[in-house]
Amino acid sequence: MRLQLALNVSDLDRAVDFYSRLFGVQPHKRRPGYANFAIDQPALKLVLLERPGATERLNHLGVEVLDGAELDSAVARVGASGLRSSERSTGVCCHAEQDKIWVEGPDGEPWEWYRITDDAPETRKAAGCC
Numbered sequence: 138m139r140l141q142l143a144l145n146v147s148d149l150d151r152a153v154d155f156y157s158r159l160f161g162v163q164p165h166k167r168r169p170g171y172a173n174f175a176i177d178q179p180a181l182k183l184v185l186l187e188r189p190g191a192t193e194r195l196n197h198l199g200v201e202v203l204d205g206a207e208l209d210s211a212v213a214r215v216g217a218s219g220l221r222s223s224e225r226s227t228g229v230c231c232h233a234e235q236d237k238i239w240v241e242g243p244d245g246e247p248w249e250w251y252r253i254t255d256d257a258p259e260t261r262k263a264a265g266c267c
């Protein structure tokens with residue numbers, strides 16, 4: 138399990154350079170207007186979304202889990218808690234197919250609990266696999 142922090146950045150190249158040097162790792166995935174880092178220490182998924190005009194730098198928060206049982210447990214806990222949440226869904230987001238649920242924080246901040254089921258769906262689709 139690792140915490141996710143998704144930031145709106147004004148200049149993706151500058152942000153990638155900064156975070157690569159800060160954490161000592163290169164991006165796990167890079168697409169136009171998008172980059173993510175899968176950092177082991179600290180356990181962090183850092184997502185950068187190029188949005189120069191964004192008024193907020195925080196895009197959303199999340200928790201990435203590695204297996205279905207962890208996600209099942211989180212979904213059950215959130216459901217039993219009475220917190221405002223979305224229905225569980227599967228789809229492509231941030232250039233990966235994900236199984237997830239969204240939860241709204243007390244001040245409206247979006248949190249996602251998710252598991253990646255396919256880290257390169259566009260590659261497989263282009264190869265005729267899906």
